[in-house]
Amino acid sequence: MRDRLYIDDTRQRIRSGHPWVYDNQVLRFEGRPQPGGIVQVFDVKKGPLGQGYFNPKSKIRVRMLTKDLDEPIDGAFFRRKIKSAWDHRVRMGQPESCRVVFGEADGLPALVVDKFNDVLVLQTLALGMDRFKAEIVQALRDVLQPRGIYERNDVPVRLKEGLEQVTAPIGEPFDTKLTITENGVLFNVDLAEGQKTGHFLDQRLNHAALEHIAKDARVLDCFTHTGGFALHAAKYGAKEVLGVDISEEAVALARSNAKLNGMQENCTFVAANVFDFLAGPVKDSGVWDVIVLDPPAFAKGRAALENAVRGYKEINLRAMKALPPGGFLVTCSCSQHMTPDLFRKTIADAARDAHRELREIFAGNQPPDHPMHWAIPETHYLKCLVLQVM
DSSP, X not given: OOOEEEEOXXXXXXXXXXXXXXXXXXXXXXXXXXXXXXXXXXXTTTEEEEEEEEOTTSSEEEEEEESOTTOOOSHHHHHHHHHHHHHHHHHTTXXXXXXXXXXXXXXXXXXEEEEETTEEEEEEOSHHXXXXXXXXXXXXXXXXXXXXXXXXXXXXXXXXXXXXXXXXXXXXXXXXXXXXXXXXXXXXXXXXXXXXXSSOOTTHHHHHXXXXXXXXXEEEEETOTXXXXXXXXXXXXXXXXXXXXXXXXXXXXXXHHHHHTTOTTTEEXXXXXXXXXXXXXXXXXXXXXXXXXXXXXXXXXXXXXXXXXXXXXXXXXXXXXXSOTTEEEEEEEOOTTSOHHHHHXXXXXXXXXXXXXXXXXXXXXOOTTSOOOTTOGGXXXXXXXXXXXX
């Protein structure tokens, strides 16, 4: 008989499609489930829930893979799932560089695959998924036929799963530095050294939202990173763009991207603390028509949410005060714990304290290659609002 877990799913969260079985849901075992091994999962009251992979050291004891108790979890399984994920991207008309597998939202929890031109970057972020790395790599080669695959498993969450950190090509080495195109803007990408998988692919549609507000405008891009919003503002006709980021390395990359696009004449980048910049130099540099706020995740866990809310409120309040009546605020959050409703409330509170009124011009999320699964709220993490500040 296969190893079994019997759990409490009173809220029917697992039955509704959420793949995470927490340690406090597990009531009893049958057999001796091995770390990273496949187990059958049953609700003690309502019967079978499916199969998933098990880790006794993780707070998430099981990550579900299928509702079918008898479906083999093998190379053919991963090929079917990856083909389904890729077919979705093709149907949605995704660009040459996009996310191929978005973990839980694609039914492959803790697996991330990004495509940059004709190469792939792979992350296996949990023990069970890492055990199937060879099958996953073969499935990716069968379905997408990439020129190369690079492993970016240098993520701290792997340590919690008892996994080492690894950064290396899988198979034949290849040049990890390349140039991709997003909305007609060129970006230098380093798969080995860049953040996460080498480049953030999730703001593509929100970058494009600048098209009708950037023309002839002075644009301040805060937390610019490698210049995503700044370069799009220049593409859409901004007369002056300043990007600010605390990281000297990010600023250097942003400058190189501006040069790559021939935008170095009207795109300037400086290394500075955004909070200090908005409280100081921004007030002495004239009027900005558009201010972009795209900070890193202030709330990486629920415990940090209260401080994160204060941080989001403070930077938005300072930005609103630096805008003239009729100016535009582009404000983002990439923290899953900052829910859309809480994000809106925080911005509204900032507007009240700044004695400003807001008109909503655009509300954006993630592009279709980062699909949001309604049963898995964690898959909805990115929020972007374009607001006119009155």
